[in-house]
Amino acid sequence: MRRLTILFLTLLMVPLSLLAQSDKIHVESFNIDPTDLTANLDGTTVYDQNGNKCALIKVRTTEKGFKFDAGSIGVKAVDDNHTAEIWVYLPYGAKHLTISHPQLGTITYDFSTSIKKAKTYIMKLTTDRVVTNVFDDTHHGRLILSIEPRNAEVNFNGSIEHISNGRFEKTLSFGTHRYIITADRYHQLEDTVVINSEEEPKVKDVKLKQAWGWLRFSNYFFLRGAKLYIDNEARGNITDRLFDVNSGRHEIKIADPLYETYEQEVVVKDSQVTYLSPELVANYGLLTLTVPDKNASIYIDGDLVGIGSYTDSVGSGQHVVECRRDKYRTTTKNIRVVTGQSANYELEAPTPIYASVNIKTEGYIPVRVRIDNGRFSDETSDFYDDKVIIGRHTVYVTQKGYRSQQFDIDLSEGENFERTLSMVSVVTVNFRSHPENVSLYVDNSYVGTTPLTQELQTGKHHILMTSPKHDSYEGNNDFKSDGMTFSKRLLRIYYNKNEFYVEGGAQAPSLTAWYGAVGFYASNVNIEGFYAGGFTKSDALSFNPSSSNDSYFTAKMKAKAFFGGQVGYGIKLGGRLRITPQVGCGVLQVAVDKNSIENIRTSGSRYYYSDEGISGYSDSDLEEATYAISVIGDVKFQFALVNGLSIVVTPSYSFNVNKNKLYEKLSDVSDDIKGWSDGFNISAGLNLYF
DSSP states (O other): OHHHHHHHHHHHHHHHHHHTGGGSEEEEEEEEOTTOOGGGSTTTOOBOTTSOBOEEEEEEOSOOOOEEEOGGGOOOEEEEEETTEEEEEEOTTOOEEEEEETTTEEEEEEOSSOOOTTOEEEEEEEEOOOOOOOOEEEEEEEEEEEEESSSEEEEETTEEEEESSSEEEEEEEEEEEEEEEEOTTBOOEEEEEEEOOSSSOEEEEEEOOBOEEEEEETTGGGGTTOEEEETTEEEEEOOSSOEEEESEEEEEEEEOTTBOOEEEEEEEOTTOEEEEOOOOOBOEEEEEEEOSOTTOEEEETTEEEEESEEEEEEESEEEEEEEEOTTEEOEEEEEEEOTTOEEEEEOOOOEEOEEEEEEEEGGGOOBEEEETTSOOOOSBSEEEEEEEESEEEEEEEEOTTBOOEEEEEEEOTTOEEEEEEOOOBEEEEEEEEESSSOEEEETTEEEEESSEEEEEESEEEEEEEEETTEEEEEEEEEEOSTTEEEEEEOOBOOOOSSEEEEEEEEEEESSOEEEEEEEEEETTEEEEEEEEEEOOBOOOEEEEESSTTSOEEEEEEEEEEEEEEEEEEOEEETTTEEEEEEEEEEEEEEEEEEEEEEEEEOSOSOEEOOTTBOOSOOHHHHHSOEEEEEEEEEEEEEEEEETTEEEEEEEEEEEEEEEOHHHHHHHHHOHHHHHHHSEEEEEEEEEEEO
8 A cells, every 4th residue: 555655646746847847957157267277288188070179167066867968069078987076078169058867857058158178167056856766666567669760869767778770668667757768969858658557568659859950052053162161060062952950050151262251140940941042242353374384383372273374263362372393493472362353473483403413434435425305415424414403313324335324313402413334345246046036045144036136245155045946056155346147047956855766677788677666765865676577598508317318408597587675875966867876685586498498308307417418406496496696786877857757777787696506507507697697787767756
């Protein structure tokens, strides 16, 4: 029962308190404190957006929870960490200060004096005592506020929450709750809400009143280019658009260089457009400026207006005209423009700032000197120019028969630059080659492709000419004559250090045969395998019986096969010719030519050797090949027909080092057979390499 009574009394007191809100906060006094330097001391000074020192208002009160607003000019800082004082920093020129409190309400205090920079003011507040409401904590209900604008700050029973979606939702105890809603550029809303139901949430739509309006200039077409200032804040050029402005009284200013500054006080109302049609008073004359130096830049009051000449309307009054040019001394003239009159001025051209340049040569060699794109001087060994404009320049020095030189200098005012040069004797050489487009290196430095003309220091130089499909030229050459031609014919490369090849042909006279070979070159080292098939046959040999009862016959021998391997080293002689000395080993196989057997008489199965024949071997022995091993020495001569195909001629000599018994007997009775493994041959064929 006691709780319900308190709740009833609270509900009864709320409307009475709302009626008395304007009496809860009072400004007892406000004045400047000339002895207080807090606003102007290091550590307690605050600056506004323009870099000016703010004024400090020390608000003296024992209550907390106040908020302060100074309208469009803004509050720069609030410091409430002081006993019985709140420090409020305002930009100079502030007109009023709005003070708000969640329980005590809001007042706006208009300053009776102009707020000055870096000054300290004392404001004494008297307020009612803050009373805490009593609620029924045993029952709760739900409150939903739908707020426009969506970004707002809700102060509910002293607790502040920020919302960004336009929705405030909270569970509250039964009772009457007071809330304050604020949003940037909207009027603050203070209200109460009664929570007395647990079943249905309390839903309220809250729409804050807009605290700004707009300015629009009806005659904007005639104000194009003019700049607008509202309360000394630049708002850009005047166009046909709307300028949003906080509600209240404002000072506007319109500035145009050719017109008198326009000033007016306007009152902007909430959500309304205020139309203005200011008329500007002309304040200019026609000005024509000329300068003898057509490259000189003309500045009026620090702004670039033209180069060489200028004609246009200029605001009336005194102006400073400058003629500027880089690395030249600026000239200045004060002029006066009278409203409605024309004025013509001939300006003095900027004067160049000079330094001097002195170029000498060792050995007093006469040269010609040029600075930048000027003309070359006459021949001299001691060049001097005291009229060189300061700054960066390129100096060119030349003389026939000597290497031209160039270098950069950076001169300052009054500087005398001196340099002594060592001139290098040079010749011009015309480099030619066959084929053309050969890469040329002089003293190990790449200089280009032939044909080209190159300047070289007189004397010896290392020359290298290279081409991918030709042999290089490399040598040291002495160049003494100017204009000489240096020409070289590079031999085409037909052979490579690394190759694989197949070869075929025929050989004679000791062993007449066809042959085939395969091999390769690795860094010019040659390894080869060969095989020869014999065409050669011996004269008829007699195989005599060992007794009168044995058989005998006559037959020819043939070279069945000759095969082996060799190693060598390839030596290129010119482009198409290569020789390869080789050494190796070969095995010769010899057998009976069965088609040549004649005069067969059979009376036994054994044969014997006599002065005219062979004995001691059976028929099967004679059908098997016999052999001899030889060491071979030769020189392979190759002549390239095209890249990848060459003619091969190879003279060789075979020296027998080992032979089996039958071959030994055969070679004893036949010089032909002996020469097959021990004699001179020459072969010829084709070599296919890749």
